[in-house]
Structure formats: C-alpha cells, structure tokens
Amino acid sequence: MIRFLTAGESHGESLVGIIDGIPANLYLDTDYINKELKRRQMGFGRSARMQIESDEVNILSGVSKNFTTGSPITISIKNRGTNIELVEVTKPRPGHGDLVGALKYNQKGGRNILERASARETAMRVALGSICKLLLKEFNINIYSHVINIGGVNSNIDYYNGLEIKELIGVDQSSIRVIDKCSEEKMINKIQESKEDGDTLGGIIEIIASNIPIGLGSHANWDTKLDGRLAAACISIQGIKGIEFGLGGIAASTLGSKFHDEILYDDNRYKRRTNNAGGIEAGISNGEDIVIRATMKPIPTLKRPLETVDMLTKEKTIAQFERSDTCAVPSASIVAESMVAYILADELIKKFGGDSLEEIKINYNNYLKYLESR
Numbered sequence: 262m263i264r265f266l267t268a269g270e271s272h273g274e275s276l277v278g279i280i281d282g283i284p285a286n287l288y289l290d291t292d293y294i295n296k297e298l299k300r301r302q303m304g305f306g307r308s309a310r311m312q313i314e315s316d317e318v319n320i321l322s323g324v325s326k327n328f329t330t331g332s333p334i335t336i337s338i339k340n341r342g343t344n345i346e347l348v349e350v351t352k353p354r355p356g357h358g359d360l361v362g363a364l365k366y367n368q369k370g371g372r373n374i375l376e377r378a379s380a381r382e383t384a385m386r387v388a389l390g391s392i393c394k395l396l397l398k399e400f401n402i403n404i405y406s407h408v409i410n411i412g413g414v415n416s417n418i419d420y421y422n423g424l425e426i427k428e429l430i431g432v433d434q435s436s437i438r439v440i441d442k443c444s445e446e447k448m449i450n451k452i453q454e455s456k457e458d459g460d461t462l463g464g465i466i467e468i469i470a471s472n473i474p475i476g477l478g479s480h481a482n483w484d485t486k487l488d489g490r491l492a493a494a495c496i497s498i499q500g501i502k503g504i505e506f507g508l509g510g511i512a513a514s515t516l517g518s519k520f521h522d523e524i525l526y527d528d529n530r531y532k533r534r535t536n537n538a539g540g541i542e543a544g545i546s547n548g549e550d551i552v553i554r555a556t557m558k559p560i561p562t563l564k565r566p567l568e569t570v571d572m573l574t575k576e577k578t579i580a581q582f583e584r585s586d587t588c589a590v591p592s593a594s595i596v597a598e599s600m601v602a603y604i605l606a607d608e609l610i611k612k613f614g615g616d617s618l619e620e621i622k623i624n625y626n627n628y629l630k631y632l633e634s635r
C-alpha cells in the first residue's frame with residue numbers, strides 16, 4: 262500500500278511530505294520531480310506568487326545514492342513568497358474556506374484556515390505524485406493531461422477522441438496546456454478580460470493514463486473500485502467540483518448501442534472498438550486508456566469582491582481581497598496527473614506486491630503472460 266501525507270502552510274517556512282510504500286531500488290530522478298514542479302507553476306492567469314516561487318525538492322529520507330530504499334520518503338519544498346503581512350480574515354470570501362473553517366475550528370477569522378486550505382499544498386502533492394509517476398514509468402504507464410475548457414471557451418479538441426497520446430506531449434510549453442493553438446488564444450483573451458474585470462474563471466481538464474493493464478481496482482467493494490478511488494483523489498484537489506470518466510455526462514443522452522465499447526480479440530489480447538467507458542468497467546481497468554475529465558470552479562478570491570458578513574460586527578460588507586490567481590486550470594491539470602499517478606501506483610503495488618522494483622516486475626510480467634494465455 263502506498264500512502265502519503267502533506268503538511269505546511271501557504272506562507273509558512275516550507276511544505277513537507279512523506280510517502281510510504283514506494284518499493285526499494287527505484288531511481289529517484291530529482292530533476293524529473295523538479296521539472297514536474299515547474300510544469301505546475303506555469304500557466305496564464307496565475308498571480309505574481311508564481312514568479313516568486315521556484316519550487317525544488319529537498320529529499321530528507323528514504324533515498325540512498327539516488328535510489329529508494331523501501332523506507333518512507335520525506336521531502337521538503339521551501340516557500341519563498343512568505344514576506345507578506347498575514348492579516349486576519351474576518352470578511353470571509355464566499356467559495357473559500359474562511360468562514361466554515363473559522364467556525365469549525367473556533368478561530369477569530371479565516372487566516373489559519375486559508376493558510377492550509379490554499380492550493381500551495383498542491384506543490385507537495387505534485388512532488389510526491391512525481392515519485393509515483395517514476396514508478397509507473399518502469400511499467401511503461403504514462404499520464405498526460407490537457408485543458409479542454411476555460412470559462413466556457415472550449416478547445417476544438419474538447420474530449421479524448423483516440424488522439425495519438427504522443428500528440429498530447431509537448432503541449433507543456435503552452436501557457437494554457439491546450440492542444441490547439443487557436444483555442445489557446447481565445448482562452449488567454451478570456452482570462453485577460455476577466456482579470457481586468459476583477460473577476461475569475463474555472464474550466465475543464467482531461468487526464469489520460471495509457472498502457473494500463475486489465476485488472477487494476479476491483480468490483481468487490483465500494484472502496485476498492487478504481488473509478489471511485491480516482492474520482493475521490495481528483496475531487497480532493499482545491500476547486501475541483503466535478504469528475505467524469507470517458508464520455509461522462511454525454512452518456513445520459515446516448516443509446517446503449519452507441520455507448521458501450523464492443524469487445525475484440527486482436528494481437529493476443531482483448532481490445533475495445535471504442536473507449537466511451539474511459540478504461541474502467543465495474544471498478545476494474547479494462548486495458549484501454551483511462552480517461553478522466555475534471556471541472557474546476559472559478560477562483561473564489563475576487564478583486565471585485567462579493568457580498569459577505571463582517572464576522573466581528575455581523576454587518577453586511579464585501580469580502581476581503583488578497584493577492585490571487587485569476588485562473589489556475591492549467592496548474593490544476595498537473596496536480597490531477599499526480600493524484601491519478603498516486604492511485605494507479607497504489608493499485609499497482611496492491612495487485613503485484615513486492616518490496617523491491619525487481620520483485621514487482623517479475624510479478625507484473627508473470628501476470629501479463631497469464632493474460633496472454635486467456
């Protein structure tokens with residue numbers, strides 16, 4: 262079993278994370294992890310904070326001479342954007358954790374809540390998720406993502422349509438991480454307009470995991486179902502409010518005869534004519550790409566703030582503003598890749614066991630041979 266914990270406040274000294282259950286003898290490529298952290302920091306619409314931060318990991322335990330030892334891996338990432346005055350937040354922002362957290366934890370205002378609710382925490386999720394990605398890469402499993410909608414502006418490639426996965430690579434240099442350049446320009450304009458209006462935007466991202474073996478997850482219980490676990494992992498990301506697999510919501514208006522993926526046998530393996538299920542049936546991976554779409558709500562901190570209540574006087578007022586992103590959808594897609602990587606790596610370890618990478622590979626290859634014999 263792989264499990265992880267993160268700790269740290271947005272404007273505290275550092276973020277810290279511990280991941281346990283990563284097998285021994287995995288090459289821990291810190292350059293790769295740092296590149297993933299860079300990807301999360303990119304994207305049009307982010308606040309000035311992203312120019313201040315330069316996220317890099319410091320490995321504190323569980324690694325010897327660049328290889329994992331099988332012990333818990335501890336990582337820290339330094340926060341640089343910490344020299345701001347941390348004023349109390351008593352005019353809570355609708356959509357953020359200020360009011361609900363302050364009431365639940367008996368705080369005067371929202372400061373201590375927002376410090377932890379903040380998506381600054383997602384930097385550590387990406388660092389730990391990158392370790393899971395490195396493990397998955399040993400089994401040729403790769404995870405990609407792209408933006409398909411920003412504030413109602415759709416990408417022309419708005420859902421997974423059998424695109425060569427390779428085409429999805431290389432979009433990282435783009436400021437939106439959208440595949441078609443024409444939509445990118447429209448999306449940038451949309452973000453710019455909303456910034457000038459003191460408003461914010463959300464959007465939709467698509468995450469794809471390729472080369473997944475048949476058999477990750479289980480139909481046997483609600484909490485072992487792969488789609489359930491992936492949905493929970495993705496929806497735990499700050500601002501993510503909706504998850505779909507494959508055709509998702511369109512399924513509601515599609516006939517069964519058009520929706521379900523017909524089964525073929527070719528090249529010594531079972532395949533599907535289409536992938537409308539998004540690679541999972543009955544909570545079990547079916548060997549096709551896993552395709553997930555996640556919807557992000559608009560950022561809650563508005564320069565033109567919404568109505569709220571002053572927690573000190575109970576008078577009607579407007580919400581407090583502090584430095585904030587206008588849109589963070591491209592960054593969220595990298596975080597989602599990491600959460601998907603974590604769940605898939607955990608399922609891989611569950612199914613194939615083993616304390617070292619070598620042992621897992623033996624088990625994995627035996628299973629692939631077994632599948633070929635069926």
Ligand SMILES: Cc1cc2nc3c(=O)[nH]c(=O)nc-3n(C[C@H](O)[C@H](O)[C@H](O)COP(=O)(O)O)c2cc1C
Nearest residue numbers: 357378379380499500560561562585586589592593
């Ligand atoms: C990468 C990323 C960056 C974010 N940046 C901001 C931000 O600058 N300002 C803000 O108010 N919310 C931001 N959010 C969203 C809030 O963290 C989130 O809405 C809040 O924690 C409440 O959680 P909920 O939306 O999941 O209910 C960001 C989210 C992500 C994933």
Ligand SMILES: C=C(O[C@@H]1CC(C(=O)O)=C[C@@H](OP(=O)(O)O)[C@H]1O)C(=O)O
Nearest residue numbers: 308310378379380381384583584585586
């Ligand atoms: C720091 C990050 O995102 C932050 C997430 C965030 C929020 O409320 O979620 C609010 C902003 O914080 P600040 O007010 O310090 O600029 C974002 O910059 C990050 O992604 O690394």
